[in-house]
Amino acid sequence: MDAKSQGTPISSGIYGVAFNSDDSMNVAGLNRWGGDETSSYNWKNSIANAGNDWNCANYQQKFTTPNPDSSLTSATDQFVHYNVTQKVDTLMTIPITGWVASATSTGGSMTDCSATTTSPSAACCAGASTQIPACCKTLGVTEEELVDKGSSVLDTSYMGGWVTHLVSTFGSAANGGVKYYQLDNEPDNWQGLRQDIYPSLYPPGTNCEAFYSTNTAIGTSLNQDFINRTMAYSKAIKSADPTAKVLFMSTENAWDLVAIPNNECGNPSGPYSVTSSLTMYLLQQAAAAEAANHVRLLDCVDMHYPFTGKGLGDSAALWDPTVTQYGATVIPPHVQGWINSTYPGTAICVSEYTVQNDGQSSGSADASSGAQLADVLGMYGRLGYMAAAYWTDLVHTTGTTQTHLPIYNAMAMYRNYDGSGAHFGSYSIGAASPNAGVNVYAASDSPSNPTKVWIMLVNVSTAAQSGLSITLQNFTAGSTAQVYSMNGGAAPTSGTAIAVANGSISGVSVPVNSATLLVLSH
Numbered sequence: 469m470d471a472k473s474q475g476t477p478i479s480s481g482i483y484g485v486a487f488n489s490d491d492s493m494n495v496a497g498l499n500r501w502g503g504d505e506t507s508s509y510n511w512k513n514s515i516a517n518a519g520n521d522w523n524c525a526n527y528q529q530k531f532t533t534p535n536p537d538s539s540l541t542s543a544t545d546q547f548v549h550y551n552v553t554q555k556v557d558t559l560m561t562i563p564i565t566g567w568v569a570s571a572t573s574t575g576g577s578m579t580d581c582s583a584t585t586t587s588p589s590a591a592c593c594a595g596a597s598t599q600i601p602a603c604c605k606t607l608g609v610t611e612e613e614l615v616d617k618g619s620s621v622l623d624t625s626y627m628g629g630w631v632t633h634l635v636s637t638f639g640s641a642a643n644g645g646v647k648y649y650q651l652d653n654e655p656d657n658w659q660g661l662r663q664d665i666y667p668s669l670y671p672p673g674t675n676c677e678a679f680y681s682t683n684t685a686i687g688t689s690l691n692q693d694f695i696n697r698t699m700a701y702s703k704a705i706k707s708a709d710p711t712a713k714v715l716f717m718s719t720e721n722a723w724d725l726v727a728i729p730n731n732e733c734g735n736p737s738g739p740y741s742v743t744s745s746l747t748m749y750l751l752q753q754a755a756a757a758e759a760a761n762h763v764r765l766l767d768c769v770d771m772h773y774p775f776t777g778k779g780l781g782d783s784a785a786l787w788d789p790t791v792t793q794y795g796a797t798v799i800p801p802h803v804q805g806w807i808n809s810t811y812p813g814t815a816i817c818v819s820e821y822t823v824q825n826d827g828q829s830s831g832s833a834d835a836s837s838g839a840q841l842a843d844v845l846g847m848y849g850r851l852g853y854m855a856a857a858y859w860t861d862l863v864h865t866t867g868t869t870q871t872h873l874p875i876y877n878a879m880a881m882y883r884n885y886d887g888s889g890a891h892f893g894s895y896s897i898g899a900a901s902p903n904a905g906v907n908v909y910a911a912s913d914s915p916s917n918p919t920k921v922w923i924m925l926v927n928v929s930t931a932a933q934s935g936l937s938i939t940l941q942n943f944t945a946g947s948t949a950q951v952y953s954m955n956g957g958a959a960p961t962s963g964t965a966i967a968v969a970n971g972s973i974s975g976v977s978v979p980v981n982s983a984t985l986l987v988l989s990h
Contacts, residue, residue, distance in 0.1 A: 475915030838874025874957025
């Protein structure tokens with residue numbers, strides 16, 4: 469460990485969750501309003517539509533919070549208010565297709581959709597999944613509202629007005645308001661998800677239609693329309709709040725950072741490649757816009773589910789270009805190079821991800837999920853990612869009982885390792901391990917004059933590791949290091965202090981499925 473190398477700030481935004489108001493918020497640094505249902509959320513009447521996830525029916529969007537504000541009428545206002553009270557950052561999804569849900573077509577929420585009796589979508593709400601195509605075509609745009617006048621106009625005032633409303637209600641990002649905005653959700657899935665509006669957005673609206681040739685109905689290609697929407701809506705956000713951060717792309721998988729239709733539509737022939745991607749083109753456009761107008765429009769390349777499904781040690785998919793998935797090289801290791809060559813200073817985000825066997829749905833989590841998340845969070849910090857949001861909870865709730873899952877305890881190792889709110893350091897510093905079974909992450913309280921250092925050892929093997937030693941460089945530690953451990957996915961516990969002698973620590977053991985934190989002070 470070298471306390472004077474790297475010194476990369478660690479963003480609290482990497483410790484994120486989504487749609488949360490449970491115990492997960494005790495350790496989270498960010499709460500995301502996102503997912504399919506937010507892609508057509510209407511901020512003025514708080515109505516949402518999850519596309520064919522829920523038979524294309526509209527429903528009243530709600531957010532249940534322990535401390536609602538009676539003066540706030542929308543679900544998103546309650547969401548932001550709750551986050552402010554919890555002192556966590558908000559990541560808000562801004563729809564950019566131009567279509568939002570209008571008339572409520574359900575009994576009040578997604579869960580009581582079948583209560584509808586007066587809407588055209590009554591049968592669709594109550595229907596089986598086999599009815600989705602027919603229901604979506606039946607609803608069409610009769611229960612949707614066009615707010616940007618279509619592809620040829622792109623009047624972004626409706627969404628710009630929303631950001632203005634959020635700033636007037638909660639302050640700017642720089643003053644405690646919404647810090648992050650992402651441009652819609654998984655545009656690489658619009659064709660499959662939005663079967664109700666897609667024919668009107670891009671006639672004829674067939675799945676995997678021609679993406680790079682001109683669509684006569686809109687006068688441009690689907691690809692160019694996505695580029696136009698990205699730039700127009702990011703400009704609207706920054707006009708309303710220049711201090712906010714904008715996440716773009718937000719694809720459902722990292723491969724589609726190369727080109728939107730790649731994964732779902734089988735790599736249709738187009739102008740992009742790994743070395744000349746759509747993401748790079750957008751970065752170039754944003755760099756040119758900043759040079760001309762002195763405003764940064766795009767702040768973070770965003771992706772979902774970047775991992776390969778390997779399990780323990782899967783964080784290598786973020787940085788190792790030799791890792792493969794589906795027989796091809798993974799994309800995340802290329803993103804920083806794209807940024808460096810086109811628009812330096814842009815960050816990387818992962819606004820939706822999970823780890824394997826986390827127990828969210830059943831509560832029977834595998835202990836390895838805790839070690840896996842501890843490894844991923846350490847890598848997010850080392851690589852300097854701006855924001856990341858786990859989908860969705862870190863606990864399993866039955867009635868009023870909340871069970872803290874191993875993934876909760878993994879985040880607690882960075883956000884509340886002593887049970888009294890102690891955090892991992894704010895600056896990532898150099899750390900390397902020659903032991904392939906143990907990944908090491910280190911942080912300090914200052915990049916130039918550290919007085920405290922944190923060293924996280926994550927066992928990514930399937931066996932206990934013992935006899936480990938740690939060499940400390942450019943940091944004179946006291947005689948002992950405090951020890952905290954997450955063993956077998958259990959809650960962090962304090963262990964016996966370990967001796968520091970002649971700039972090194974020896975005799976360290978880490979059990980299987982564990983993360984061990986050493987805290988050193990001068």
